[in-house]
Amino acid sequence: MPGPVEVLGPILELMTWVGFIPGIPLLIAGWVLARRRCPWTVTTAEVVEAGGFKGFRWSDGDNASHLSLLTAEETKGLETGTEVALHYDVCHPGRWSLGPHRPDNTVMTIGWILTATGMVCTLGGFVLLMF
Incomplete structure (x- = not known):
């Protein structure tokens, strides 16, 4: 009957390749995606009301005026005429948020996990060679 060292060796070898082969290309792809993203910035938006809807009127960095209308349910607690901080994508001003933007890069996260798995298995x- 083979001992644990003889069984663990092929498993570690397999997991090394399973980690490195997809992990490194995913890291590179995630890095490229992160570099291509546009930055987000913050501006001041005024809460407005138009025809039963409330929304935000704001200007971007190019002084282009934007109006985003929402339903009454989405704007509960906001008073007409007040100003709020609005975060928006510089390249696509239609993408905005009332909270700070939290970038996510799932491709890079999976790449880090797989590459780290490959490194630990290597x-x-x-270490297994020492036994």
Whole structure:
């Protein structure tokens, strides 16, 4: 019957390749995606009311005026005429948020996890050689 060292060796070898082969290309793809994203910035928006809807009137960095109308349910607690901080995408001003933008890069996260798995399994394989 093979011992644990003989069984663990092929498993670590397999997991090394399973981690590195997709992990490194995913890291590169995630880095490219992160570099291509537009920055978000913040501006002041005024709460307005138009025909039963409330919304935000604001200007972007190019002094272009924008109006975003929402339903009454989405704007509960906002008084007409008040000013709020509005975060928006510089390249696509239609993408906005009342809270700060939290960038996510799922491709890079998966790449880090797979690459780290490959690195740990490689180190484990070297440690296993000592036994």
